[in-house]
């Protein structure tokens with residue numbers, strides 16, 4: 172089944188000591204916080220896929236529609252034999268559209284922290300595209316990843332980094348520029364970054380998207396606490412926290428929080444943390460951009476905006492950025 176699939180794992184990825192360190196540090200801050208990468212274990216990835224199907228979550232269906240419309244043009248611009256790298260590949264739905272549109276893509280290197288979904292989607296892809304070289308890497312893309320033999324900078328083929336889903340929105344702005352610069356360092360002039368970016372829009376649309384009626388976003392948010400409760404010695408009761416998503420208009424971002432429904436003391440591996448009633452743990456940011464704002468960010472990181480594609484309502488955008 173895994174024939175021809177050479178899976179690499181970053182040293183220390185999904186390491187429980189690092190998770191514990193991040194919990195203890197995050198719970199000690201004045202605004203308690205947890206890094207959003209910990210949403211994504213097998214269950215979290217499954218819940219994220221469910222979010223993508225909700226009526227309110229416009230991102231996925233809009234980006235898919237933009238890709239459907241723009242991919243013939245994009246494929247013509249990229250040309251044949253591309254080597255593709257995708258950060259946060261998840262269920263691998265969007266990459267199929269890209270592979271189908273491109274002329275004889277040569278290789279595909281999906282990177283994700285969520286091992287089960289990465290392996291599952293890579294196996295399915297290999298079955299569907301037996302000729303494509305697939306190099307899955309289980310890794311935290313916030314730490315250095317060895318791309319030797321998978322997405323080598325010295326390759327003579329056109330390189331394409333695919334980063335859909337507006338995952339870039341989860342980075343604070345300086346880190347987003349830093350990450351774009353890191354992507355630029357993997358490319359040579361003329362190579363391409365194809366990136367999905369969520370746009371500024373009226374607040375009610377945003378609030379609805381992160382507070383869906385079925386409650387799946389709430390379950391996704393709380394999954395981070397479920398993980399803590401399942402992994403460590405703790406009295407943490409995820410049911411004593413509720414989901415809250417707000418729009419921070421000053422910072423142009425949705426913030427997800429888990430709010431303590433009562434005054435409580437949570438112990439994790441022998442360390443105690445006091446929560447006031449209604450005190451929150453900040454779990455995720457999702458920044459919203461203007462087209463011009465994101466173009467400037469790309470410029471700062473070493474990319475020219477060759478083309479940008481949006482939907483009729485300007486909800487979402489896909490940027491074709493060329494390394495300069």
Ligand SMILES: C[S@@+](CC[C@H](N)C(=O)[O-])C[C@H]1O[C@@H](n2cnc3c(N)ncnc32)[C@H](O)[C@@H]1O
Nearest residue numbers: 208211259260261283284285310311312335336
């Ligand atoms: C918002 S989802 C987007 C999924 C998919 N790209 C899409 O467009 O629907 C973020 C993806 O990035 C992965 N991810 C989040 N943080 C990560 C990290 N630090 N390192 C590697 N993968 C990460 C998650 O497992 C998830 O698959």
